[in-house]
Amino acid sequence: MKTQDMNRNWIATAETLSNALPYLQRYDNAIVVIKLGGHAMGSDEAMDSFARDVVLMRQVGVNPVIVHGGGPMINAMLGKLGVQSEFVDGKRVTDKATVEVVEMVLSGLVNKRIVQAVNRQGGTAVGLSGKDANLMICDQTDPALGFVGTPAEMNPALLTDLFAHEIIPVIAPIGAGRNGETYNVNGDTAAGAIAAALKADRLLLLTDVSGVKNAEGSVLTEMKAEQIREMIRAGVIAGGMIPKTETALTAIDGGVRAVVILDGRAPNAVLLELFTEHGAGSLIRAD
């Protein structure tokens, strides 16, 4: 690279850092819940890059909370074990044998992969599920779905204690039933319930598309609640995007300031969203 080009690069980098100041101030001590979907968990390099961004957030005074999914990893394990499963409106019909595999994969393999990635970048992550400290007590969503849970009672005090020690919670979306049952909770639903219980400043739903698309396939950068309801009715929002957008609406009703649905595979997606003027994805706020 020519000396002139190198100088230009340095100046641009310094400018980016300097321009980040108002955002760093805005998010100082803010609570940011990040939902990492199974489809957004790519290669080990992408995971390391995500972990690095989260450690940076912690370093500059944000309280990040990671809530993860892992649908594709559950599918892979069910496939190996020869267990079939089907989805109804983005939720897995979960019988007794399936919920055991779901807990094993989410609280074990997926949770520990993320915890280890964060710790390798110099952060201190602790892995939990909704069972720990009664964080997420659930009721059955619908008997037809089996052991699928809807968060009914949240106890987020442990998370606040972890923030005080600069520890990053990494949470698997497994709920505790009132009679000892284990519930499979959609990752987006769990992230929304945790964000609402914490009255989070931001809920970032990371997925594998650049945002919510309209019927023509263009990403909508800002959306209102009524527009989302209409798009679900019309079938423009379908599959896994249904629980995601419904989560955004309930999270906002529950006191979360804003929700962003964005592409978690884009490099440094969360940093761009929080610390630059280049907000990414679809932003959903109260009407």
Ligand SMILES: Nc1ncnc2c1ncn2[C@@H]1O[C@H](COP(=O)(O)OP(=O)(O)O)[C@@H](O)[C@H]1O
């Ligand atoms: N209107 C829409 N805009 C964007 N994606 C949509 C829409 N309707 C359905 N989808 C689908 O939703 C998927 C995201 O949900 P899901 O696969 O459950 O993601 P994750 O595993 O990241 O939680 C997208 O990959 C896309 O196929």
Ligand SMILES: CC(=O)N[C@@H](CCC(=O)OP(=O)(O)O)C(=O)O
């Ligand atoms: C009830 C229900 O559907 N639970 C999900 C939990 C994992 C999840 O939500 O994973 P993603 O975020 O990767 O989609 C499931 O069994 O697949």
